[in-house]
Ligand SMILES: O=C(O)C1=C[C@@H](OP(=O)(O)O)[C@@H](O)[C@H](O)C1
């Protein structure tokens with residue numbers, strides 16, 4: 001592991017070529033870990049290409065504190081075997097610290113509400129930012145079905161105390177702030193003794209992540225029936241079934257940085273781990289990038305980037321909120337304005353990403369306009385050097401690395417915050433980009 005650095009300056013890069021192997025997807029890794037733990041006792045699942053990062057450490061740590069046996073391959077940390085416990089937890093802690101991992105906090109809350117025994121009680125907490133990230137919509141949906149959940153500090157936010165009591169039935173959920181609330185219920189409700197209907201209210205955000213959950217549930221033996229555009233039937237008493245071995249796809253959101261770097265640095269760059277068959281919605285970033293001028297060849301298992309001429313891109317990026325961040329620093333290399341629309345929930349992620357992006361892009365001379373849910377970025381005639389604050393947001397750090405391809409360059413503060421999902425990102429970036 002490289003030693004921590006406060007700041008990293010990148011400037012005047014002109015090339016990005018070679019081959020990069022993506023780390024496992026964060027979204028798939030944390031789903032797969034929890035699903036494997038929910039398999040019946042005696043069923044073991046070996047996960048390969050598992051992401052090892054802050055977010056997955058929080059999920060792994062939580063599962064261990066819930067009594068789940070996890071064996072790590074000492075020679076290869078990306079291979080981990082999880083023993084199913086069928087949701088019969090042996091608690092060795094009264095509190096689980098989930099850091100800032102939304103993919104741990106939201107699913108674990110619903111799954112524990114559905115599976116804790118009458119005598120069990122646990123508190124889910126996280127870092128300071130997690131305690132500012134809303135969770136009321138999920139809590140209210142669970143409470144309406146007797147989910148015994150209490151706010152420990154501020155109403156609407158973690159930490160949360162959970163006990164048993166959740167009943168199958170009709171779940172109504174406002175899904176306009178986060179799809180992770182939907183994912184949480186889809187993973188938990190099959191474990192209840194009776195059937196449930198889940199009705200989603202509001203304009204559902206980040207749909208591809210709901211699709212990802214349903215696809216992965218199927219891989220783990222759980223079936224969700226779609227009743228209507230925003231409603232699902234979820235049979236109770238279903239049993240998760242281990243696929244025995246499960247390969248975690250490369251992270252499609254992380255691929256966005258390499259796709260953009262390969263565009264600016266001319267390639268050829270081969271990105272291993274995702275391709276046209278990916279389960280992840282963020283793979284659509286590649287198509288948007290090609291539309292804006294990148295030369296790409298997308299195969300089933302890897303993508304080749306062969307440079308291109310960046311024209312800029314505008315659109316509704318609600319379906320790919322994480323990868324869409326990459327278009328913001330990239331906007332400074334375009335000839336026209338870039339508008340990123342329908343991303344209001346950027347405001348409740350690792351930081352308020354709309355405010356953070358606007359503040360940091362303006363430092364380079366860009367003209368930036370914000371609405372509640374969009375950002376418009378006009379590049380300056382000439383870029384100036386800037387020191388970028390990263391707000392403990394891995395995607396702020398990784399996306400701004402692209403400014404290293406400008407003559408004036410960028411200084412990135414606290415680049416190590418990329419450890420949330422991609423600890424090796426900057427060592428890989430300096431290896432591949434010159
Ligand atoms: O389900 C998931 O794995 C995720 C869903 C998205 O969150 P929202 O649904 O809150 O947009 C995404 O931003 C997050 O990084 C991962």
Ligand SMILES: C=C(OP(=O)(O)O)C(=O)O
Nearest residue numbers: 100101102103322349350
């Ligand atoms: C929003 C993100 O994370 P989380 O899973 O914590 O919501 C992200 O990775 O960009």
